[in-house]
Structures are given as structure tokens and as C-alpha cells.
Amino acid sequence: MKNSYWVLRHGRSKANEAGVIVSSLNNGVKVEYALSEAGKQQAVEAGRQLAGELTQRGLAPSSLQIYSSPFSRTVETAELVAxxxxxxxxxxxxxxxxxxxxxxxxxxxxxxDLYAGVWEVDMQDVSQGPAGGGESVKAVSTRLSGLLDRLEEAHEGETILLVAHGDTLSILTTTVKGGELGSHREWGLKTAELSLLVP
Structure with missing residues (x-):
């Protein structure tokens, strides 16, 4: 790839604390599902960690390109990192x-708690999404592959941070590393966990 990519899962959100699934775009952008106070602190700490990582590599933190999911919990995380x-x-x-x-x-x-059942199905059939129009692992992988292609066309020699969600980033990581899509949870990130996807 022509660019270096870091990935960051959003900080702990109010939805995490309530123990509910918030996955639709309509719900995800609502402020009531943004970061909790703990999540805000996690995001600040992730920003400091990333600044240190970039400095160690001789890169100016201010040169970073940041892309975020439009969900309130990811945008808030990305803005705190910025x-x-x-x-x-x-x-x-x-x-x-x-x-x-x-x-x-x-x-x-x-x-x-219902995530576990979805992930069991993922391991059996990456083309089957959850009931009610849910996305399959394969569909998410295709979506993210298209995004990477667009970013590779738009940038060259840059360092890019992608701020997103648990399944989004585990599927992205599995896709980039050529792993078995059904086992994407092996690449799962904790809230506000930072990872170097492509050096």
C-alpha cells in the first residue's frame, strides 16, 4: 500500500454502558449514544499514545489524516484525538x-449479549447477515475494501487514522491481513484501542 494506516476503536460509549446494540446510522449519530465520561478520557489517552507513536517514527503528529465513522461515538473520539x-x-x-x-x-x-450469536453464525457463513437486513461479514469486508481503494487513490505516502467500531475494524484487519473472514473476532479491539494496520 502507498500509505500507512492506524486504526482506533471509539472510546467507551453510553451505549456500551447501557449494554445495548446501536448499529443503525439513524441511531448511531444521536448524541445520546456518544461517549461516556470514561470514554472521553480513553480517547484523550489514545491521542497521546498516537502522538508518541508518530513522534517515534519521525512524523509530525499534525500531519496525520483522520477519517471517522459518522456515528457520534466515533466522531467524538476522533475529535478528541485530533x-x-x-x-x-x-x-x-x-x-x-x-x-x-x-x-x-x-x-x-x-x-x-446477542452479539455472541451473530459471531457464531459468522464463523459458519460469512455471507449470512443478522435478521432484519443486517450486514454479513462479507458485505462489510467488500464495503471496507472499496474504502481502502479510494483512500489509496486519494493519498500517497501519508499516515492515515481510521476511527471506527469493533466489528468494522476486526473485519477490516482480517481483510487486509488476508485472514479467514469468519474468524474476524480474533482481531477484535477493546474500546479506544489503537493498532497499526499497515506500517
Whole structure:
């Protein structure tokens, strides 16, 4: 690839604390599902960590390109990171293709304990999405592959941060590394966990 990519899962959100699934774009952009106070602190700490990582590599933190899912929890995370890096919050680009994997109408706003059943199905059939129009692993992988292609066309020799969600980033990582899509949860990130995807 022509660019270096870091990935960051959003900080702990109010939805995480309530234990509910918020995966539709309509719900995801609502402020009531943004970061919790703990999540805000996690995002600040992630920004500091990334600043250190970039400095160690001889890169100016202010040179970073930041793309974020449009969900409130990811945008808030990205903006807090940007501030830590000395970038204006206006530099954060909202990218719809980084949105959360949609888990379907049957699971929307239901208990996050239901994720486990979805991931079991993922391991059996990457083409089958959750009930009610949910996205399959394969569909999310295709969406993210298209995004990477667009970013590779738009940038060259840059360092790019992608701020997104648990399943979105585990599927992206598996796709980039050529792993088995059904086992994407092996690449799962904790809230506000930073990872170097492509050096």
C-alpha cells in the first residue's frame, strides 16, 4: 500500500454502558449514544499514545489524516484525538463506509449479549447477515475494501487514522491481513484501542 494506516476503536460509549446494540446510522449519530465520561478520557489517552507513536517514527503528529465513522461515538473520539495532536476538529473527515456493521432491525437497541450469536453464525457463513437486513461479514469486508481503494487513490505516502467500531475494524484487519473472514473476532479491539494496520 502507498500509505500507512492506524486504526482506533471509539472510546467507551453510553451505549456500551447501557449494554445495548446501536448499529443503525439513524441511531448511531444521536448524541445520546456518544461517549461516556470514561470514554472521553480513553480517547484523550489514545491521542497521546498516537502522538508518541508518530513522534517515534519521525512524523509530525499534525500531519496525520483522520477519517471517522459518522456515528457520534466515533466522531467524538476522533475529535478528541485530533485535539491532542494539535489538529483542528474540522480536519476530521466523516466517512460513511467506516460506519458500524449493521446488526439488523431484530437486534437494534437490544442487549449486547446477542452479539455472541451473530459471531457464531459468522464463523459458519460469512455471507449470512443478522435478521432484519443486517450486514454479513462479507458485505462489510467488500464495503471496507472499496474504502481502502479510494483512500489509496486519494493519498500517497501519508499516515492515515481510521476511527471506527469493533466489528468494522476486526473485519477490516482480517481483510487486509488476508485472514479467514469468519474468524474476524480474533482481531477484535477493546474500546479506544489503537493498532497499526499497515506500517
Amino acid at each position: 485535539t491532542e495532536l494539535g489538529l483542528p476538529v474540522s480536519s476530521v473527515v466523516k466517512e460513511t463506509d467506516l460506519r458500524e456493521r449493521y446488526f439488523g432491525t431484530a437486534l437494534e437497541l437490544q442487549s449486547h
